[in-house]
Amino acid sequence: MSVIDSLIDVVPLYLEGFGLTILLLLVSGVGAFILGVIIAAMRISPLPSLRLFAVAYTETLRNVPLLLVLFFCAFVLPILGVSVGSDPKVGYMLLAMVGLTLYTSPFVAEAVRSGINGVPIGQAEAARSLGMGFGPVLTLIILPQAGRMVVPPLINVFIALTKNTSVAGIFFVNELFSGVQRATRDHGDKVLLMLLFAALLYLVITIPLGQAAGYVEKKVRVLR
Amino acid sequence: MSQSVLYDAPGPKARRRSLIGSIVGIVLIAALFWWVIATLAAPRISANDAVTPGMFDPSRWDVLANPLVWERFAGGVGATLMMAGAAAILAILVGIGFSFVRTAKSRWIRVPAAIVLEFFRGMPVLLMIFFVFLVFSTGAYWAGVIGLGVYNGAIIGEALRAGILSLPKGQREAGLVIGLSTTKTRMIIEFPQAFRQMLPIILAQMVVLLKDTSLAYVVAYDELSRTIQNMQKALGNNYVFTLFIIGLAIYLALNLSLSWIARVVAKRSGPQAGKLTPEDPSAALGAEGTRAITLPVLERDRPPRRPD
Numbered sequence: 001m002s003v004i005d006s007l008i009d010v011v012p013l014y015l016e017g018f019g020l021t022i023l024l025l026l027v028s029g030v031g032a033f034i035l036g037v038i039i040a041a042m043r044i045s046p047l048p049s050l051r052l053f054a055v056a057y058t059e060t061l062r063n064v065p066l067l068l069v070l071f072f073c074a075f076v077l078p079i080l081g082v083s084v085g086s087d088p089k090v091g092y093m094l095l096a097m098v099g100l101t102l103y104t105s106p107f108v109a110e111a112v113r114s115g116i117n118g119v120p121i122g123q124a125e126a127a128r129s130l131g132m133g134f135g136p137v138l139t140l141i142i143l144p145q146a147g148r149m150v151v152p153p154l155i156n157v158f159i160a161l162t163k164n165t166s167v168a169g170i171f172f173v174n175e176l177f178s179g180v181q182r183a184t185r186d187h188g189d190k191v192l193l194m195l196l197f198a199a200l201l202y203l204v205i206t207i208p209l210g211q212a213a214g215y216v217e218k219k220v221r222v223l224r
Numbered sequence: 225m226s227q228s229v230l231y232d233a234p235g236p237k238a239r240r241r242s243l244i245g246s247i248v249g250i251v252l253i254a255a256l257f258w259w260v261i262a263t264l265a266a267p268r269i270s271a272n273d274a275v276t277p278g279m280f281d282p283s284r285w286d287v288l289a290n291p292l293v294w295e296r297f298a299g300g301v302g303a304t305l306m307m308a309g310a311a312a313i314l315a316i317l318v319g320i321g322f323s324f325v326r327t328a329k330s331r332w333i334r335v336p337a338a339i340v341l342e343f344f345r346g347m348p349v350l351l352m353i354f355f356v357f358l359v360f361s362t363g364a365y366w367a368g369v370i371g372l373g374v375y376n377g378a379i380i381g382e383a384l385r386a387g388i389l390s391l392p393k394g395q396r397e398a399g400l401v402i403g404l405s406t407t408k409t410r411m412i413i414e415f416p417q418a419f420r421q422m423l424p425i426i427l428a429q430m431v432v433l434l435k436d437t438s439l440a441y442v443v444a445y446d447e448l449s450r451t452i453q454n455m456q457k458a459l460g461n462n463y464v465f466t467l468f469i470i471g472l473a474i475y476l477a478l479n480l481s482l483s484w485i486a487r488v489v490a491k492r493s494g495p496q497a498g499k500l501t502p503e504d505p506s507a508a509l510g511a512e513g514t515r516a517i518t519l520p521v522l523e524r525d526r527p528p529r530r531p532d
Contacts, residue, residue: 044230046231046234046242046245047242047245047246047249048242048246049245049246049247049249049250049253050249053249053253059480060476063431063435063475063476063479063480063483064435064472064475064476064479065435065436065437065438065439065449065475066435066438067438067439067441067449068438068449068468068471068472068475071449071452071453071468072468075456075464075468076464076465076468079461079464079465121229124229124230125229128229128230133231134230134231137230137231138230142230159346162348163346163347163348163349163350164348165348166348166350166351167348167350167439169350170441170442177348177350177351177354180351180354181354184354184358191358191359192359195351195354195355195358195359198351199343199347199351199355202346202347202348202351203342203343203346203347206345206346206347207342207346210342210345210346
């Protein structure tokens with residue numbers, strides 16, 4: 001087969017994989033964002049027990065490889081009786097989403113927390129000296145300012161998530177990386193081409209995100 | 225107890241409320257744990273009336289008495305550490321190289337370097353390892369080492385570049401003024417300071433690298449994760465939970481001790497270049513609740529300097 005033919009040959013496979021990669025990214029991204037914000041809120045809350053829980057959660061998940069988290073979701077959860085429907089394709093997809101959400105959430109929490117910590121201390125002190133309590137200080141003063149600063153590190157977390165979706169390919173999800181594995185098997189003579197094609201598809205997601213992070217970072221720097 | 229600036233030092237009423245809240249929180253978390261453990265421990269009855277024992281049943285843990293299992297675990301840990309060590313050295317070398325070409329004077333070096341760097345940073349490590357494995361047919365071990373080394377090297381390179389750019393201008397000017405060439409200034413004045421400045425980030429990246437060795441799974445390198453799965457295949461599903469828990473404990477022990485070392489080293493020889501940063505960053509930023517990951521703040525406060 002000529003180069004063009006084999007490229008055309010893998011396009012459907014790669015497009016399906018690319019679609020699933022984006023789906024994984026979107027669902028786990030939203031999930032991890034929500035969970036991460038909750039964990040970050042627990043981390044700075046006045047209740048010591050919540051703080052302790054948040055620290056333990058963050059430290060555990062941050063220090064375990066993603067492969068092991070997904071291994072837990074794909075093999076251990078079903079044995080523990082978590083049923084995900086009869087269709088194994090959908091089931092493994094859902095389990096991978098759970099795994100990626102769990103794994104990414106502490107990184108989101110750390111990004112949010114670093115944003116909150118990045119707000120100059122005087123802001124909180126000024127608000128406090130006006131007589132505001134914990135809630136108003138956080139929602140009216142700290143978070144609106146932190147929000148801006150959180151965006152660049154948060155985008156970096158999502159870039160990492162994009163790259164991490166590839167690990168789900170090992171656990172029976174037909175996303176882009178599993179497409180690569182199949183394509184390199186089917187077109188053994190054009191391995192380099194297949195790999196570069198897939199790399200390009202990943203870069204289509206990660207490079208614009210990176211540019212956006214850089215742009216926002218510059219904006220924030222000017223504003224301060 | 226140190227107080228956060230976000231809320232008052234609690235008075236007697238608030239202290240009581242917080243105590244009640246804490247107790248409720250602890251009870252809730254304990255209940256959650258209890259529920260998880262109870263679910264794990266309960267024997268399961270499958271569709272064909274076969275009863276499988278609970279997760280803490282001795283029949284699931286008796287493999288651990290077998291020294292052969294521990295030998296396999298030790299082998300897995302050894303393989304993981306060997307790959308991580310070699311990849312770490314490579315990553316630092318690659319990172320140093322990247323930081324030099326990325327801050328080079330000539331546009332003809334700087335721009336292509338930036339493109340290559342973006343390429344490496346935007347690709348999944350998994351794909352990179354697979355790439356090296358297939359294209360250069362290096363064998364599993366070197367595929368992992370090179371893939372991880374180049375990927376993390378790109379990230380360390382960017383960190384070092386940021387470190388060089390964040391140095392005060394006077395350092396470079398002073399170097400040039402005493403008659404050093406631009407290269408020498410970079411090598412013996414700017415770079416050592418940048419390296420020190422960025423040491424915490426580099427060490428944090430090492431933890432990531434250690435975790436990512438598990439991705440060498442894809443090229444069939446028998447590191448810890450793959451060892452666990454091999455054993456699961458050999459011993460059957462009965463032991464999957466046991467093996468998983470042991471693997472989890474080993475990874476946590478490895479990574480947490482590495483993080484701890486990173487923190488100690490960062491405290492001893494972290495950013496001290498020209499005493500730019502305060503002795504204790506947390507003191508400068510305020511008390512407990514807003515203890516910063518200080519780097520973004522400190523970097524922002526410094527005027528950005530472009531490479532000239």
